[in-house]
Amino acid sequence: MEFKKYSKTLFFGATLAILAGCGGNAATQDQEEGAAGTDTEVQPVITSDGSSSDSAITGEQMGQDVENLEEKAEEVVAAMPEIETIYFDFDTSSIRADSREVLDMHVAYLRVNSDAKVVLEGHADERGTREYNMALGLRRANAVKSYFQVQGVNSDQLEVVSYGEEKAAVMGHNNAAWSKNRRVEIQY
């Protein structure tokens, strides 16, 4: 189920790349470069995403439904994505399945607007120690960076910073606040 949805978005992303004038295999190539540039064990999410995309993108699929995608692509490229924050579970930097749609919109935008730059700002909730949370925020931001790179965004467009638990989005000492504070903000 999740896999199917994700394949669709990836396919969409790859198609956008073609529309933007990149090579047909750009996504796959970048993916390989991204994997080589980072320790594969560091970002297990990205590694598994990579293998699923290999099977998802085929020439046959790309041939399908191009017109429909072209329309969608124009819509996406025209506007900077509205949602700029994705959320994480406690003490993990794994990208949640429900974040991928948002991330893919940014991928699409960044690939088309190759002069656009983003700062990926990683954050943690207040629980636990400050320096550990600083490291956790960095890992979350790095996870998004790797995801973007794997999807073909140029690393020159990406900068990573962690604020740990120092800049809470929502005040409060409860699950509702904590879940909103464990996040990466994608700032243009």
Place this chain on the structure above:
Amino acid sequence: MCVRNWLKAAAFSLLCFVQQAVADLTIEITQGNDRATPVAVVPFAWLGQSGLSEDIARIVSDDLERSGLIRPLSRTEMLSLPSQKSEIFFRDWSLLKQDYLLVGQIRPSASPGVLTIQYELYDVVRQTRVLGEVISGKPSELRSRAHYISDQVFEHLTGIKGAFSTRLAYITVKKDAASQSKYELKVSDADGRRERTILTTYKPILSPAWSPDAQHLAYVSFETGRPGIFLQNVYTGKRRQLTAFRGLNGAPAWSPDGKKLAVVLSKDGNPEIYEVDLTSYKVKRLTQHYAIETEPEWSPDGKHILFTSSRSGGPQIYQLNLISGETERLTFEGSYNARARYSPDGTEIYFVHRSNGIFHIAAQELANNRLRILTQTPLDESPSVSPNGSMLIYATQEGSRGYLGAVSVNGQIRYSLPSQLADVREPAWSPFLTN
């Protein structure tokens, strides 16, 4: 005569206290020790003309009370106020069940602007003087002299070196008029008084760490928009930025000889522990793992580094042997153990431990790995050990307000240092002062 003078002095010092208490941390003792030694600290006689700015006996009495090991007698219960041996009626103090009696006098000395302070500690049962000294100081140094007397009395009575003449560093955060968060790095006496701000910025500051000579602080500041490790002389205010690598620049920890810092950098992609030589500025990587590695702490003998690693899944405490290069996991109880500090003798570690979803400060003996939980409030963090190894100061929260708590390493004595004006966090207890 002497009582009247004292009352005058007390009234004057009360005024000063009121003025200062607004800005400083104030101490509330939340849990004492029933077996504490009873000691009467009698107000010192002032044999000079104009008022004194400080009530030395009050400072000493508060210091000793905070230790939990000594229970000072309330002034209202005192039957007389002697200031030297000829004025002492030992029977008065035995009736009040006091084991010891501290008396003293302050008078102007021959040199202008310098005061002579005499203090004497008497054993009430044996009716003998067990400690006494004549010291001098300027009026502005009376608080320091009082903490010095506390140190001497405490060491005599408990056998533990007093740590009342030490300092605290901590960070306060408050919203200014424009609702912007203002971060300040502050230094105060160990009792929270004589607070001084050494850095103000509108970006986060964290992880202050004292140099072994208690002259400098290393800390992390985001003032450039990115984290950097800074070094600052606490007395001159002179500061410089030490690191500005891409990514993390965090968790500075001084080597015991003060020549190196252990830090966390992510310049090679992942948070790892590095060593920075403060003379050559060479950077050497100490850990290599795809997990989070952070929060280094040098062992007192300089041969080990404690750190937090998520290599087992969640954060746990590990110890790196700098000679053999071997790493050993130290904590196994619970799924979250982080930011450890050694006791000054290196036999124990103190760290943040999660138990039933609540974050406490815990202690663990290294010989037998026995863990004991020391604090009772949720969201406790940043333990820092007093240089004599008897107390821990840590950050905690009540409502949305952060404040500092202190607990003895045996968990029996507690006090808190709330600030009336700001969130207080990230305490660091200084080493013994050498000057």
